[in-house]
Amino acid sequence: xxxxxxxxxxxxxxxxxxLLKNSKFINRIYSSDEIQASRKVKxxxxxxAKRFAAKEAFVKSLGTGFRNGLNFKDISVKNNRLGKPQxxxxxxxxxxxxxxxxxxKLDIFLSLSDEKKHSxxxxxxNTI
Numbered sequence: 001x002x003x004x005x006x007x008x009x010x011x012x013x014x015x016x017x018x019l020l021k022n023s024k025f026i027n028r029i030y031s032s033d034e035i036q037a038s039r040k041v042k043x044x045x046x047x048x049a050k051r052f053a054a055k056e057a058f059v060k061s062l063g064t065g066f067r068n069g070l071n072f073k074d075i076s077v078k079n080n081r082l083g084k085p086q087x088x089x090x091x092x093x094x095x096x097x098x099x100x101x102x103x104x105k106l107d108i109f110l111s112l113s114d115e116k117k118h119s120x121x122x123x124x125x126n127t128i
């Protein structure tokens with residue numbers, strides 16, 4: 001197992017609260033699965049803020065940022081049946097990672113947390 005990288009991102013929830021008023025922002029940043037899951041959540045601001053931070057932390061862990069055709073919707077955060085958040089990647093990112101790192105499989109570890117004013121995400125990527 002080899003660590004490819006780690007990334008962390010923190011965001012002010014008020015920033016996301018303002019942006020959520022714009023449906024174009026929501027549809028440009030979040031996957032349809034994330035938008036669907038948000039309908040079951042009371043605190044939508046923190047829900048979306050944590051996912052925004054997770055996407056930023058993920059690309060930081062790659063060391064690339066959003067370049068080379070990677071975009072926010074290529075990364076989706078879903079909770080497993082026990083509530084643990086997990087990152088799911090589009091075919092676009094999987095193909096990019098295969099070329100860049102020549103991996104066979106990845107383990108992606110994600111931790112999310114929030115408070116009243118801020119949300120944070122931490123990502124570690126390992127090859128298997």
